[in-house]
Amino acid sequence: MRVKLVVLAIVFLQVLYAEELPSGFKRCSSKDTVCLKEAIEDALPKLADGIKELGVPPLEPIRVSKLTVGAGNIVKLVQNYEKIDITGLSQSKLSDLSFDLDKGKIAFSLKCPKVDFNGFYVVRGKILILDVFGKGKCNIRLDNLTGKVNMDVQKKEKNGMTYLKVTKFTLDAEPSNVHFQFDNLFDGNKQLGDNINNVLNDNWKEIYDELKYDYLNAIARYTMRLSNKLFEKIPMKFIFLDFPYDKFVHKMVWVKLCILTLSVLQVVSPDQLPPDFKRCSSKDTACLKEAINDSLPKLANGIKELGVPALDPIRVTNFSVKAGRAVQLTQNYENVEFSGLSDTKLSDFSMDLDKGKISIESYWPLTEFKGLYNLRGRLLLLEVYGKGPFSVKYEKIQGRINMDVEKYTKNGDTYLKVTKLTIDAEPQRVYFKFDNLFDGNKLLGDNINRVLNDNWKEIYDDVINDYLKAVSRYLMRLANKLFQKVPLKDIFLD
Template identity: 30%
Template sequence: MRRTHVFLFALVGVISCTKLPANFKKCNRKDPKWKDCVKEAIDDALPQLTKSFDELNLPNFEPLWIPQVIIGGGGSVAVTQNYKNCKIFGLTKMKLDKAGFDFDNKTLEFAGTVPEYILKGEYTLDGKVLLLPVKGEGDTTATMKNVEFNCLMQYEEVKKKGKTHKVVNENWKLLFEDIEDTFLDAMTKILINILNHFFTASFKKCNRKDPKWKECFKEAAADALPQLSKSFDEVNLPSLEPLWIPQLTIVGGGSVAVTQNYKNCKIFGLSKMKLDKAEVDFDKKIFEFSGIVPEFILEGEYMLDGKVLLLPVQGVGNSTATMKNLSLGGSMKYEEVKKKGKTHMKFVSTKGLVKPSSIVFHFDNLFNGDKVLGDEINRVVNENWKLLYEDSEEAFAGATLKIITNVCNNVFAKISIEEAFD
């Protein structure tokens, strides 16, 4: 934190001036104990800066108000950070180890620790971090513990009305300019906190040229899944907990001679999937994955009209299907699509496996709310779940894999191969 505490320079100047408030200790540089006096005077003055001293051009430092800071990004942080109405807390509580002038060399040197440095403000972000789009606005806070500082500052002497002035902060604007560098350092931590809003922890990034690419990618996918309990709109990635599906149709056959229409569906459990495999073959243009979802729950509003095990089934209402230890795997073929000089994946076909170890169904309001008939159908369906699933497995698997394909296409329409894997 190179220059956050440059206001000490101003304080040293203040304690040497002739028109001090009565409660500020004044030091004479001709005094043999000048150095000790300066440090004591600053220690005494710091707690008093919870209010401003306009006659000395000293603002209130608890908090210190910063109107606006704009930080242009670079490197892995290619994002413009715009902060306004910022407040810094904690400067008046710093513990000084050293503070003193060298009038011959025209320097001020000081060192010490701020026990708790807090920076609050309103942010706006627009750009990319680690090649992932980041955009948002809101309030943010950075709290730093035991911030150590050590600074050597060079000054020039300027003549005004026959007197010598050290070039320090004589107004708010200059004060801000002098603390700006370290303020930007603090903003880096604020940016990290903001990004935690977008990337709950962080998505691990893998380079496909790395010899350990396959291991890295599987670890990255496994690390990312639990974070998908929230959405990342910036990369077109919805929340998987639950994953909302506006409409789902499963066409039956065999013993399930009924078309199942669902709307406003919610799928729970995908973020808890235990991955066994996750690979991308860039030569064959295939993404393959497999794993187990311990508990896969599908909730939605259903409409049924047909027959199950030759029994008439008709109803409209809410339904739940709870599947245990769902084996889920897929082989997804993609094409490469060029956009603005970059290569994007477009998944065009998917085949795979979706097989549970058990299923429990529940349909409300069957037969217009006839409880006897409704309970009987729910009982029969659950006792024969395996047979019923086998007859509708292909349709259900196709619908499930299509949902996953759509999610992947949404993401890679936004993120290029180069951004994701280089």
């Protein structure tokens, strides 16, 4: 019965998710290329932030997690890029639009005043005859970009409606100039780094011709994904005027399906623990301790079917650490990953659901924070500033987690909710590493990292509360993702 209800709910949701274009988007006949050109140009700035309700990602910036460019003839460098933001495409203007859905072809020319690639690089090899190495921040700016986009598309039927899918997307483009800026070349040697940046900029045309397809393919892949996110949600009859529909009838069907789908999902939603998770009585602390130790490695990648996020690594978008006594720095962190928690071992455990208290004592062999930092202020008596990648490693932590929980009832089942979660932790040793301090001055940067590591205990005591609060918030969210899906009767034997 449960399986049938799930299948029924999925079918209803597929019909339900036949969305309309947001009201600010212009609709045209698929044969009217003049109107379509205006509609696309008008849509590009509106797509800058994406369309959250449709799951369409932002056009500004395009975010590429990793990009590798192989060695060529002139640029004999292996180039690895990370955390790249590509900006400027929402300002594009179109010309020469051709649009033939029967043949599955869309093509247009575009002009864009400026496109910027910003991110982090690691390179080693040769440019022309010069040996080059380095890692740090980079910017590549393409001025007055003119290009041609070709798309292959196909129609597909789903639940009685016709949708569009982009199967191929190619981009070829030429700028009037390219400006390269790679910070921290030669481990921060400014003279050598400036020379190489000058060589790149003096020979920009030859460099660009050799590298452009890797750069442009990154844009093409993302833009194809963005297009399909839009097309997979909105049928063609809600995009083009020559695919008419009755808006009132559609709205009434939508409302009825909403009510029916929600009713079905309320019956379906109680889930069960995956079969390899051990179940215990809520009073059997020895069994619960063993069950939690056994479950932590299984939670490393999360539980996709329950919507439970990964435990290893914990990902934190951003957090800040206020200035303290020893560390009088304003510290801002982004794209932080905290790894190692799935190797935790419990040493003591207590749980009283009637009093709403859970307490865990544990041992973490090795954990690590890494990501991007931006800081400025004083460390002990030293002026410090910088931004770039960082790593903080903690060895042999003795930790304690305390949780306040409460029971609540939903659709006749009892669930658990964590209302408060705090962590206290003491490591045996901490290792700090902040790259690119003092804008890449290696001598000063190495000295500050040495000061941090020689005084690790004072530094740790000054900043740890803000670090642990970030981890606490994530663990509380992870626990509640699990508890809100699985009733107590499917977790505990009693």
